[in-house]
Amino acid sequence: MPAVTKTSRTSSRLRLRRRRERADLRRSEIITAALTVFAKHGFANTRAEDVAEQAGIAKGTLYLYFDSKEAIYEAALEYAMTQLRELVSERLQSATTAAERMRVFVGTRMEFWSAQGELYQMIMTVGREKHQKKRTAKIIRESVDQINLLLREGIERGELRERPVEMVGWAVMDLIRGMNERRVDGAQPTTIAQDAEFITGIALSYFR
Amino acid sequence: MPAVTKTSRTSSRLRLRRRRERADLRRSEIITAALTVFAKHGFANTRAEDVAEQAGIAKGTLYLYFDSKEAIYEAALEYAMTQLRELVSERLQSATTAAERMRVFVGTRMEFWSAQGELYQMIMTVGREKHQKKRTAKIIRESVDQINLLLREGIERGELRERPVEMVGWAVMDLIRGMNERRVDGAQPTTIAQDAEFITGIALSYFR
Amino acid sequence: MPAVTKTSRTSSRLRLRRRRERADLRRSEIITAALTVFAKHGFANTRAEDVAEQAGIAKGTLYLYFDSKEAIYEAALEYAMTQLRELVSERLQSATTAAERMRVFVGTRMEFWSAQGELYQMIMTVGREKHQKKRTAKIIRESVDQINLLLREGIERGELRERPVEMVGWAVMDLIRGMNERRVDGAQPTTIAQDAEFITGIALSYFR
């Protein structure tokens, strides 16, 4: 019965794919929910059940998709960072001068976090807890390196004066973080473009 | 029996005062202990018993001096901030120009937190939790105002060019925070003086 | 439409019978699987899903054939005991003297459990839990009665001396159990035949 067999095979494959898609959907629903509630109350003050409630599912269902509360956090982080990386590298393609590139880099990050403000808060609280510190540090380090690279390219191209780059990289990240936080709290009255301009100005003034 | 009455009154007042002094002593011992252990493991991961142990007293004794674990945190924060305020205002008295004053302001804060690094960590983690956010925000706001005042005085005295001051205040606080964190983590290779110079330079370059 | 009716009746009966056969098959597949996994990890430490997996079906399917995990256990027990009963009575037919019959009885039981070692373990753990105790006790009681009967026949036939029989019946069961357990654990260095001989010898020595 080759025909029958083939049909059944095909349909079982189809079912499998659909199942996987559903599972992926659920996972991302849970991640989204987690971002919301972790951010609202912090990681430690959020019960696994709160995440489930926010996702509109039962407590137990969480554990069908993740091994632990911690694993949910990690997945959420991973998810957001991948998105951010992609967004930044995409936007940077259309920028050439160091100043432009810096503006794009800073502005994109601010937009992203502004849209995902809660996630940002979550990283800022959870990421400071002992067992997550390394992971968070690595993520930030990566961004600093990107800024430094951007500056060094500017120096090589003669756009910027020869000066040590390292501290400026960190400073830019510090400023982005602060502004993000205030924006999330509704305490930043300026626009993202203004902030990006401000930070870029400050950073590049160092190289004049 | 007036004589007796008087004597007894006096001695009872004396006893009362001594009692209060003893109580204040105990309170500050607990606060010191709390700063140490909260900072080492964060607020949520520290048990009330850990605080008691560090203070060399029994668990139950904590509750004779504070209403709750939370109250201990608040007292610790209050205490540290008062100390910082006093230190900064004392040091500022010997500084006159805006640049000097900024250097002193930044440097003093960095020294203070560097000596109390753990406390700083604590504020950074606990302070971001919802129910503490307002309190933390107020504390930071206060510092920003101080920087802004300092800058405006510089403008009035003609040392700095007329420019909006607000964003720079926040920026300075953001930079101080970042450097503090990295220093606590052992990730800041520069000296406090260098950092203070760097921040001051960046901030004042905005007014040239 | 009698013809049609008849045809349809017949075919529906046929279908019904086939359905029942299929259901019985499934039930016994599940039982077999249950014996394997319950025995390997005990009743409490085995999840319904483990049984399903072993049976190569889905979790939910279990509940089409059994009301509960407990019901599966009971069915498995019933099944095994029926098998054992049949095996023993078959083998006993070729044995005549009390000694022979005892040897066969003991030996057959040991062989059976040895082949189904895991099941034996399961009964020994699960069967001791309160709600299963009565059932297990009844099963053992049945065996004891069989031994006692066997002994009384020996007495009647003059092969054995007149002595009370009851305690020996229990003793034989106790000894079988112990040796079974040790064999399952790999701690019994002797053969089944030797064990059967040992137990028979001890039991019958009581009647000399």
Next chain:
Amino acid sequence: MPAVTKTSRTSSRLRLRRRRERADLRRSEIITAALTVFAKHGFANTRAEDVAEQAGIAKGTLYLYFDSKEAIYEAALEYAMTQLRELVSERLQSATTAAERMRVFVGTRMEFWSAQGELYQMIMTVGREKHQKKRTAKIIRESVDQINLLLREGIERGELRERPVEMVGWAVMDLIRGMNERRVDGAQPTTIAQDAEFITGIALSYFR
């Protein structure tokens, strides 16, 4: 103030001792309670809270005295086995011939378990669970060795005929276990003395 110091030291020592005594008392209360309820429903089917309830304390209090539910079980086992060992070795001192010694050994064990029937049940259920098997096996092995020693001494003294001893040791333990179980269940109509006599008779008949 040596006198004062001394007094205070003494009283603090006293307090310490009393505290330890109280703690020991609590521990044994918990152990007793655990024996009761574990035995009644088995280890897996008993919630930690049931133990606490039986002991007349709160759930959390358990964990002041034991690290885990499992630790309670182990302590209970340890406790009982120590008691049994002591009791048996004490009673054996007054017995000389192999027959007497066997009777004492068997009888003492039966008395002990009969008084602590629930504990016995517990060991029989919990002890068969995978992760406890080794511990239980070791305990039984110890007893078998004792019986074997007892028999070998009898052989050496010429009271018993030279025969292999090992299987009899196990058999005696099997018989004791069975009778114990039935007595706990109220299904053993004979007295302990009668049972001990029966087992001794059977065991020694092997050496005639």
Next chain:
DNA sequence: TATGAATGAGTTTTCATTCAT
């Protein structure tokens, strides 16, 4: 009929807080 995703009651353990001593 068969599936397996979803459920939520139930389990162990922790720890802030109380209170008898």
Next chain:
DNA sequence: AATGAATGAAAACTCATTCAT
């Protein structure tokens, strides 16, 4: 005032059972 034993609410996680597909 000081203690620390006791409490019980709360949290993470498991799994027998149900039910939409």
